[in-house]
Amino acid sequence: MHLLDLMDALRRMTLIRAYEDTLVTLLSQGRAGGTCTSVGGEASAVGVVSALAPEDLILTNHRSAGHLLARGADPGRLLAEVMGRRDGYCGGFAGSLHVSARELGVVLTSTIVGGELGLCTGVALSQKVLDKPGIVACFFGDGAAAEGRFHESLNLAAVWELPVLYICENNEWQAYVHRRETMLGDGIAARAAAYGVDSASVDGCDVAAVFDAAATAADAVRSTGRPFLLETRGYRLRGHLEPDDQAYVDAAELARWRGQDPLDVLRRRLEEAGLAPAELDAVTREAEARMEAAVAFADASPLPDPARLLDTVYA
Amino acid sequence: MITTESTVRQVTLAQAIGEALAEEMRRDPRILMFGEGTATKRPDLVAEFGPARVRNTPLAEGIIAGTAAGAAATGLRPVADLLFAPFLCYAMDEIVNSAGKLRGLSGGQFAFPMTILAMTGAGWGVGAQHNHNVEAWFVHSPGLKVVMPSTAGDMKGLLKTAIRDDNPVLVFTDIGLLEQAGPVTDAAIPLGRAALRREGDDVTLISYGKTVATCLDAAARLAEQGMSAAVLDLRSLKPLDEAAILASVRRTGRAVIVHEAAAPCGVGAEVAAILAEKAFAALKAPVVRLTGPDAPAPGNFMLEQALLPSPDAVTAVAARLCAGPVPCPA
Known part of the structure; x- marks a missing residue:
């Protein structure tokens, strides 16, 4: 098992945060549409994606920017997509909710909650039947775990022995409803046993812990060819759909989780390891500079030709 | 297409479906088929192509259709049998929102070469939860193609074309025609021609x-x-x-x-x-x-x-x- 380079993790997590902050700013200026940010999920995204191999495939959902950037997406092309520009990964037709990037192995994205769970079994079936080396990582939230497709997907993946790493990013929020209103029990991971699937639950605010758990889980999927459910426990630090004032969020609970902001957790660890604050601040400045260039790139990218919309509907 | 007497045979529409599946699976190893009871009801296909390509599934239309869509987007050419048209209600998200829309939404990065089979129509007195002619729903949804043949020959030829098509195609079988016999050949019939x-x-x-x-x-x-x-x-x-x-x-x-x-x-x-x-x-x-x-x-x-x-x-x-x-x- 390779080791996680914590400085590299900090760079990617900081870029994700800078990307989302930039997008929210652009939204407030009327330059981008509403978006579901991944703020608070950076450690889960970077920890899991770092544990994947280049040939592995990813399915994600409406809260996808962290997964895409962790996988190495160009923030300029991602922003161009969200701003509806031609140089976006989907040619400017996807917006922020359905971004997929075949060249990065991010093969399908569904904004229907649970949609990715319905598709990942088929992607894994292709890997298995066509004897391709990679496993399939499917990211979904605790909300999706309330959909019937969660059950159908885990059950079929178990019965057909499909190489799916299920990652439930439990961030305690399901759109505008807290998880405690929609399900009993402490989390999602325990459900896997009912399907004959192995599982683990990990602190989703600690990127090193997530990486270790994901690497172990991915190895299990790779060596057995069977599915695994990894639950990362974190908190959605911003609202559901920007702009969102989070007036419905319990202030004390939010403050408590802000104390475990994945970026701060990692910074503290690096400082304890002896890195100078200046070195860590440089990472932030680097991310901000990259986002400045990304905005310039997206701004300069032309709008797609509306006629092309009809070109892509049918093969 | 020139046909000789030996290549034109009389089979029922139900048999024509089996012939189309077998001929296409023989032609292209990427084609596989699954559904509720598919392997149980088509032992000839299992015998010829093996259990990896002809599969029974759980009674779960959503994941059957979703698995077909995911597989289609990544290199396979699945045929999913959802049995009765009203059961498609359980699979609407996967068919309409995923298979139908994700090619366009992704800017053409992915194709969904998949076929959905479903029976409908009067004939068995099975009632509205097994018999509902819902074909127009899918005509109204972007990215999908829809066929509903009236003869055994058309069923075979159109199903072969549906399987070869790089788009999701819904093939509706009229229950009342299943046992009607008619001439069939090995030729594919193009979609879009009355x-x-x-x-x-x-x-x-x-x-x-x-x-x-x-x-x-x-x-x-x-x-x-x-x-x-x-x-x-x-x-x-x-x-x-x-x-x-x-x-x-x-x-x-x-x-x-x-x-x-x-x-x-x-x-x-x-x-x-x-x-x-x-x-x-x-x-x-x-x-x-x-x-x-x-x-x-x-x-x-x-x-x-x-x-x-x-x-x-x-x-x-x-x-x-x-x-x-x-x-x-x-």
Whole structure:
């Protein structure tokens, strides 16, 4: 098992945060549409994606920017997509909710909650039947775990022995409803046993812990060819759909989780390891500079030709 | 296509489905098939292609269709059997939101070469949760293609083309036609081309599925009364053969559209709109639809049969249109 380079993790997590902050700013200026940010999920995204191999495939959902950037997406092309520009990964037709990037192995994205769970079994079936080396990582939230497709997907993946790493990013929020209103029990991971699937639950605010758990889980999927459910426990630090004032969020609970902001957790660890604050601040400045260039790139990218919309509907 | 006597055989429509599947799976190793009872009911396919390519699934239409879509996007060419058309309600997200839309939304990065099989229509008295002609729902959804054949030969040829198509294609089987035999060949039949089953000069009867036979019956009766009715079998509902519809109705000036599905926003409504938009000057009479009722199909064989458009009704309406200027038929 390779080791996680914590400085590299900090760079990617900081870029994700800078990307989302930039997008929210652009939204407030009327330059981008509403978006579901991944703020608070950076450690889960970077920890899991770092544990994947280049040939592995990813399915994600409406809260996808962290997964895409962790996988190495160009923030300029991602922003161009969200701003509806031609140089976006989907040619400017996807917006922020359905971004997929075949060249990065991010093969399908569904904004229907649970949609990715319905598709990942088929992607894994292709890997298995066509004897391709990679496993399939499917990211979904605790909300999706309330959909019937969660059950159908885990059950079929178990019965057909499909190489799916299920990652439930439990961030305690399901759109505008807290998880405690929609399900009993402490989390999602325990459900896997009912399907004959192995599982683990990990602190989703600690990127090193997530990486270790994901690497172990991915190895299990790779060596057995069977599915695994990894639950990362974190908190959605911003609202559901920007702009969102989070007036419905319990202030004390939010403050408590802000104390475990994945970026701060990692910074503290690096400082304890002896890195100078200046070195860590440089990472932030680097991310901000990259986002400045990304905005310039997206701004300069032309709008797609509306006629092309009809070109892509049918093969 | 030149066919010799030895290549044309008589098989039932149900057998034609099996032949199309076997021939296509033989041709392309990326084709696999799964569904509720698929392996159980098609032991010949399991024997020839193995259990990896012919699979039983859990009773879970959503994940069956989703698995098909995910597999299609990443290199396989799945055929998913969802059994009965109303069961597609459980699979709508995967068919409509994923398979139909993710090619366009992804800017063309992914294709979804998959085929969905489903049975529908009167014939078994199974009631509205097994019999509901929902084909128009999918015509109305972008990215999907829809066929509903009326003969064994068309079923085989169109299913072969559906499997070869790089888009999701829904192939609806009319339950009432399953045991009807007809000639088949090994040739694929292109989507989007209607079949003119009978030439005619006075009125065009436009249909698909089992009501094509109803129209042919009516056309024979109209001939006895001295009227010449053309019968156009649409076969492919999306893409729709607009040229064939317009060509026939421009010639006859009259159209009766007959289908088992309910009238509101159905395929007949689309055909009538096309005629109003593009053949208005050629029309000598109002366009009329004869359809099944806007009601759940009863789980009662006698009632189910009684509610179908009948040859008598088609004959009467067509004859009234041909009789001369009419204000508006019933």
